[in-house]
Every structure is written in C-alpha cells, then in structure tokens.
Amino acid sequence: MSHPVEVHELVKTYFEQGRGEVHAVRGLSFHCQEGEIFGLLGANGAGKTSTLRMLSTVLTPSAGTASVMGHDLVKEPASVRRSLGFFSASTALYPRLTPRETLDFFARINGFPPERVKDRVEELVRRIGLESYANTRVDQLSSGMKQKVSIARTVAHDPPVLIFDEPTVGLDVLNAIEFHDVLREFRGQGKAIILSTHIMSEAEKLCDRIAIVHKGRILACDTLAALRENTGDHYLEDIFVRFVTAGAE
Amino acid sequence: MSRPGDVWLLYWRELRSALRERNVLLYSLLVPALLYPTVLWMIISADSMVRGMLEQSRSQVALVGLPEDHRVLEALLTEDKEFTLQTETEASARQLLKRGRVDAFALFERGAHGELKVRIYYDGSRLHSKIAKGRLEGVLSRYRDLRIEELAHLNAVPEVRLQRVWIKTENQASENDVGRLVLSTLLPMAMIVVMGMGGLYPAVDSTAGERERNTWETMLTTAASRDDIILAKYLYVVTVIAFSGFLNLTALYACVYAALDPMEGITISLPLASVPILLGGTILLAMFMAAGMMVPASFARTFQQGQSLATPFYAVTILPTVLVADPSVQFKLWMAFIPVLNAALTFREAVAGRLLVPQLLVTLAVLLVCVFVSLWVARRVLAYEDIVLGTYGGSFWTFMRKRLWGKR
Numbered sequence: 001m002s003h004p005v006e007v008h009e010l011v012k013t014y015f016e017q018g019r020g021e022v023h024a025v026r027g028l029s030f031h032c033q034e035g036e037i038f039g040l041l042g043a044n045g046a047g048k049t050s051t052l053r054m055l056s057t058v059l060t061p062s063a064g065t066a067s068v069m070g071h072d073l074v075k076e077p078a079s080v081r082r083s084l085g086f087f088s089a090s091t092a093l094y095p096r097l098t099p100r101e102t103l104d105f106f107a108r109i110n111g112f113p114p115e116r117v118k119d120r121v122e123e124l125v126r127r128i129g130l131e132s133y134a135n136t137r138v139d140q141l142s143s144g145m146k147q148k149v150s151i152a153r154t155v156a157h158d159p160p161v162l163i164f165d166e167p168t169v170g171l172d173v174l175n176a177i178e179f180h181d182v183l184r185e186f187r188g189q190g191k192a193i194i195l196s197t198h199i200m201s202e203a204e205k206l207c208d209r210i211a212i213v214h215k216g217r218i219l220a221c222d223t224l225a226a227l228r229e230n231t232g233d234h235y236l237e238d239i240f241v242r243f244v245t246a247g248a249e
Numbered sequence: 250m251s252r253p254g255d256v257w258l259l260y261w262r263e264l265r266s267a268l269r270e271r272n273v274l275l276y277s278l279l280v281p282a283l284l285y286p287t288v289l290w291m292i293i294s295a296d297s298m299v300r301g302m303l304e305q306s307r308s309q310v311a312l313v314g315l316p317e318d319h320r321v322l323e324a325l326l327t328e329d330k331e332f333t334l335q336t337e338t339e340a341s342a343r344q345l346l347k348r349g350r351v352d353a354f355a356l357f358e359r360g361a362h363g364e365l366k367v368r369i370y371y372d373g374s375r376l377h378s379k380i381a382k383g384r385l386e387g388v389l390s391r392y393r394d395l396r397i398e399e400l401a402h403l404n405a406v407p408e409v410r411l412q413r414v415w416i417k418t419e420n421q422a423s424e425n426d427v428g429r430l431v432l433s434t435l436l437p438m439a440m441i442v443v444m445g446m447g448g449l450y451p452a453v454d455s456t457a458g459e460r461e462r463n464t465w466e467t468m469l470t471t472a473a474s475r476d477d478i479i480l481a482k483y484l485y486v487v488t489v490i491a492f493s494g495f496l497n498l499t500a501l502y503a504c505v506y507a508a509l510d511p512m513e514g515i516t517i518s519l520p521l522a523s524v525p526i527l528l529g530g531t532i533l534l535a536m537f538m539a540a541g542m543m544v545p546a547s548f549a550r551t552f553q554q555g556q557s558l559a560t561p562f563y564a565v566t567i568l569p570t571v572l573v574a575d576p577s578v579q580f581k582l583w584m585a586f587i588p589v590l591n592a593a594l595t596f597r598e599a600v601a602g603r604l605l606v607p608q609l610l611v612t613l614a615v616l617l618v619c620v621f622v623s624l625w626v627a628r629r630v631l632a633y634e635d636i637v638l639g640t641y642g643g644s645f646w647t648f649m650r651k652r653l654w655g656k657r
Binding site: 014016017018053056057058059060078079081082084086088089090091092093094095096097101105106108109110111137153157 | 255258259262265266269270462463464466467469470471472473474634635637638640642643
C-alpha cells in the first residue's frame with residue numbers, strides 16, 4: 001500500500017563556492033502515513049531543510065525518488081505542490097495583503113475549487129480567530145497573529161500532506177503550545193504531517209515516529225517508545241546524542 | 250505548461266500589493282503625473298521673477314569721451330529709464346567695470362572722416378553687464394537710424410539712398426512646427442527618465458525584495474509553475490512602467506500645452522498618426538526596461554543589492570536621451586539597431602510628425618528580440634537552484650560568464 005509521502009534513497013549534492021561539493025542529503029528513505037506526525041529530528045545542517053525543500057519541489061533531487069500522494073517529485077512537481085502545504089521560517093506572508101486576501105490567493109493558486117474558496121476563507125478566518133483583523137494588512141499584525149495567518153495559509157487549499165520546517169523557532173511558549181494544538185488537530189483530520197525540528201521536547205510531545213537525521217543520513221527511525229526500548233535511554237535528548245555520537249564514530 | 254488563470258492570479262496579487270506600497274505610488278504614479286507641472290511651474294515662476302527683477306533694475310553705464318555734437322545721444326540715454334549715467338575717463342571707467350561699480354561703459358572716438366566710433370566694454374561673466382551691453386546697443390542703433398534720417402533730410406535725399414542694406418528676418422516654421430519641436434525635444438528624454446524611475450522600484454521589489462521578505466519561497470511552494478511566476482512578475486513590472494509612461498505622456502503634453510499654447514507663434518498639438526506609435530512604443534519600451542532591470546535584480550538577496558544591480562541598466566538607458574534632445578541629430582537607420590536610442594528617436598520623430606517606416610520596423614524588431622533574449626536569460630538564470638534560493642555567492646557578471654556562456 002502506498003503512503004501519502006514516500007521517500008526512497010533521496011540524495012542532494014550541490015556545489016558551493018568556497019565549500020566545493022556539498023553532500024546535503026545522502027540517501028534518505030522514509031514514509032509518512034495518513035493521520036501521522038513524522039518528525040525529522042536533527043541539528044542545524046543535518047539536511048532536514050534540504051530534504052523538505054526537495055519534497056516541496058523547490059530543489060530537485062540529485063538521486064533517489066520520492067512521491068507525494070502518488071505524484072513523483074520530478075515528473076509531476078505541480079501536482080506535488082498542489083497536494084501539500086509547506087511552512088517554514090523562509091515562507092513568509094505578503095505584508096501588504098490582508099489575511100483574507102492572503103487566504104483567498106493561496107487557496108486559488110493551489111487549485112482549491114473556486115466556488116468554495118469564499119467559504120473556505122471564512123472558515124479559516126473563524127478557526128484562527130481573526131475575524132476582527134481579517135481586513136487589516138499583514139504587516140500591521142502582531143507576530144502571533146502572523147503565525148496564525150501563516151498556518152492558515154499553509155492549509156488554505158486543504159492539502160492532504162503538510163510539511164512544517166522548524167515551525168516554532170522564534171515563537172514564545174504560549175504561541176508554541178497553541179501551534180502544537182493546531183498540529184494535533186490536523187493529525188486528527190487525517191493529514192500526513194512531516195515536522196522538522198531540533199527541539200527535543202517538541203518531537204517528544206508531537207511526533208508519532210521520529211527519524212534522527214545527522215549529516216544527511218537517517219541514523220534511526222521509529223516511534224519514541226521503540227527508540228527508548230532500543231537504547232535504554234528515557235529522554236529523547238539522550239537517545240539523539242547516543243545515535244549522533246555512534247554515527248560520528 | 251503555462252496556466253493563464255494562475256498567471257492572472259499571480260499578476261493581480263503583485264499589482265494589488267504594489268498599489269499599497271508608498272514607493273510604487275510615489276515613483277510610478279505621482280512623480281510621472283506631478284513632475285512636469287511642478288518643474289514647469291518652478292521654471293516659469295523663476296523666469297518671471299528674474300525677468301521682473303531685471304526689468305526693474307537700471308543699468309549703471311559710464312560714458313567716456315562723448316563729443317559735444319552728439320549730446321542728443323546723451324539725452325536719449327538720460328531719457329531712458331533703464332540707465333543711470335556717469336561720465337568718466339577711460340582709466341577710471343575700466344577700474345569701475347572691473348570692480349563691478351558700473352555695468353558697462355561706452356568709449357567714443359572720432360574716425361578719420363569725423364564719424365563717431367563707439368566701443369562698448371562690458372563684463373561677460375555678469376548678467377547685469379550683459380544686459381547693459383544689450384540696452385546700450387539698442388539705444389546706439391536707434392541713434393544711428395536717427396542720424397541717417399537727419400542726414401537724409403538735410404541733403405534732401407531719400408533715406409534708402411543712405412541706408413543701403415536692410416535686414417529683415419522671417420520665421421518660416423508654422424506655429425505647429427514650433428510646438429512640435431518643443432515637444433519632440435522634451436518628450437523622449439522625459440519618457441525614458443520617468444519610465445525607468447517608475448520601473449526600478451517594482452523590478453527590484455518583485456525579485457530581490459521578495460527574497461529579502463522571505464516570500465519568494467512561499468511562492469515557489471505553491472502549485473503555480475516557475476514560468477508562470479516569472480511571467481506574472483514580468484507583466485506586473487511592464488504594467489507599472491507602461492502606466493508611468495502613459496501618465497508622463499499625458500502630464501507632459503498637458504503642461505506644455507497649458508504653458509506654451511497661449512503664447513504667440515506656437516501651437517502645441519500632436520499629430521494623430523503619432524498617437525498609436527507613442528502608445529505602442531511606450532509598451533515596447535516598458536517590456537524592454539522591465540526585462541533589463543529584473544534580470545540583474547534577480548541575483549540580489551536584498552533590496553539594496555537589487556537596486557545597485559539594476560541601477561546601471563537604468564543609467565545606461567538614460568544616456569541616449571542626451572543625444573535625442575539635440576534636434577540636429579537625425580534618425581539614421583543604424584541608430585534603429587541600438588535599443589532605447591531607437592525608441593527615443595521613434596518618439597521624437599512621431600511627435601514631430603515624421604514617419605520613418607524602415608527605422609520604425611527595425612526598432613520594433615530590435616526591441617522585441619531584446620525582450621525575448623532577456624526573458625530567455627531570466628528563465629535560464631532561475632533554472633539554477635542557488636540563484637532561486639539566493640545562495641549564489643558570485644556576481645551577476647561571473648554568472649553570465651561562467652554559466653550562461655560557459656567560460657571558466
């Protein structure tokens with residue numbers, strides 16, 4: 001049976017002036033199921049963002065294959081993008097549009113049925129509690145509000161797959177907790193969610209399965225319980241360090 | 250495959266954002282519309298003020314050695330309210346002129362046959378002195394005519410026997426020709442300067458600005474194809490530049506009409522046949538300028554970098570306008586092969602009511618080729634991931650040399 005997201009031996013190599021050939025991703029394989037939050041846990045530079053950028057077709061894989069909702073990344077990039085919502089620190093909002101215009105635009109451009117766009121926008125505005133700010137320009141909103149609009153923007157076209165790359169970086173505790181609740185809600189709706197993070201507690205709380213990524217490779221991939229059992233460590237931080245240290249050796 | 254619906258959505262989003270941006274409104278709409286009324290008002294006001302001041306001012310003139318039998322001339326000068334006279338020796342007059350105490354002095358000498366010779370000394374570096382010289386010349390010519398008339402009367406001969414050469418000038422240009430000369434001198438330069446100014450901000454904002462605001466990756470993760478995104482951005486910048494051009498054209502025409510048409514000897518009107526050429530030329534030039542500014546700006550990571558990459562293109566486009574402002578420069582066929590210069594000359598010829606078909610066709614072909622080449626380059630540039638993500642470390646020229654032309 002095929003999963004919403006399937007990644008097989010994905011490789012990304014690129015040339016960077018001063019660094020030469022960089023092997024950002026070295027043969028990553030994993031899958032993500034419906035109603036699952038799959039965590040990519042790794043330090044900065046582990047290859048998480050490159051992997052997610054390949055999944056969202058911003059980058060082209062150097063080797064390997066991957067599919068989103070059965071669409072091949074390389075052969076059907078537009079269908080892949082239509083099937084997913086991508087959220088990261090580098091996917092900001094248009095400051096001069098209002099939240100309502102933003103949601104309308106992203107729903108339409110991602111192929112949401114035009115006759116249902118208006119209702120969808122209103123539903124999202126209500127869901128994120130932006131009724132009184134829906135017609136205020138995004139650059140006049142607080143950072144918490146912007147974060148909410150960003151999440152709504154990601155799901156505006158109701159995609160079956162969601163990708164979140166370090167979503168809580170820069171958020172205060174309350175906003176981060178609120179974000180976790182939203183993520184659980186999406187999981188409850190049956191969406192396949194890939195969450196990249198370097199925050200251990202976040203992965204512990206949210207992820208159904210966790211892949212520990214280091215230097216472009218997956219060192220371990222399992223549920224938290226199984227990882228605990230295999231290593232004998234309780235805390236994810238200890239588990240992470242154990243694998244990374246072993247991987248380095 | 251390109252989806253027109255997506256292009257329209259993306260285009261409309263760009264335009265909607267732009268119309269809420271202060272800088273776009275200022276440089277693309279307000280400046281083209283208000284620049285000329287303001288500048289013309291300032292020029293006319295300053296000119297009237299200077300003229301008024303000069304008309305009211307009296308020229309301080311020294312007379313040196315005016316013979317007794319020419320006292321009528323002194324009377325003429327004294328009656329004239331434009332002069333304040335004083336009698337000096339040559340040496341003191343020279344000193345006074347040097348120090349700026351007199352504006353000019355007239356040195357009178359007798360010729361071998363008793364005729365009066367007048368030399369006017371003035372200081373060409375001072376406006377008042379030049380005015381005094383002009384005024385003196387006027388009075389002296391009048392005096393000479395009076396003396397000829399007097400001589401003719403005394404000798405009972407017709408004046409024409411003594412005045413053998415008569416000079417008369419006549420302007421053969423129609424009032425329309427004069428008006429079109431004014432328009433064709435001003436319009437090409439104004440159009441190119443203002444269109445470039447109007448296009449610079451949107452061209453940089455829609456490329457480098459997007460990257461700086463982190464909205465570029467947001468856009469790349471939508472279902473729209475990369476080609477559609479580029480096309481929509483390009484059409485948006487073309488729209489803003491063309492609109493700046495149209496506004497500028499209208500404002501310039503209205504201002505020149507309001508300021509000069511009421512004057513005698515000049516009629517401001519555009520030949521009807523020039524209108525489609527001006528409109529089409531504006532769109533074509535907008536297409537060229539948008540492509541020329543967006544390609545280098547797409548290399549920048551920040552708005553400021555984008556501005557410094559796109560500004561040289563803008564500066565280069567302005568250069569030919571200096572040449573076009575000179576009415577003696579003719580639109581030769583070879584000039585039609587130089588982008589921007591060809592458009593500026595086409596504007597000029599159209600306004601002047603001259604239709605040069607070969608030049609027009611070459612201009613059209615050259616600009617279209619330039620646009621297609623620029624768009625091809627843009628497509629090639631954005632095929633590189635490091636350019637797309639803003640991680641490319643080299644310069645625009647290094648990229649062109651190493652990747653586009655394949656030289657290492």
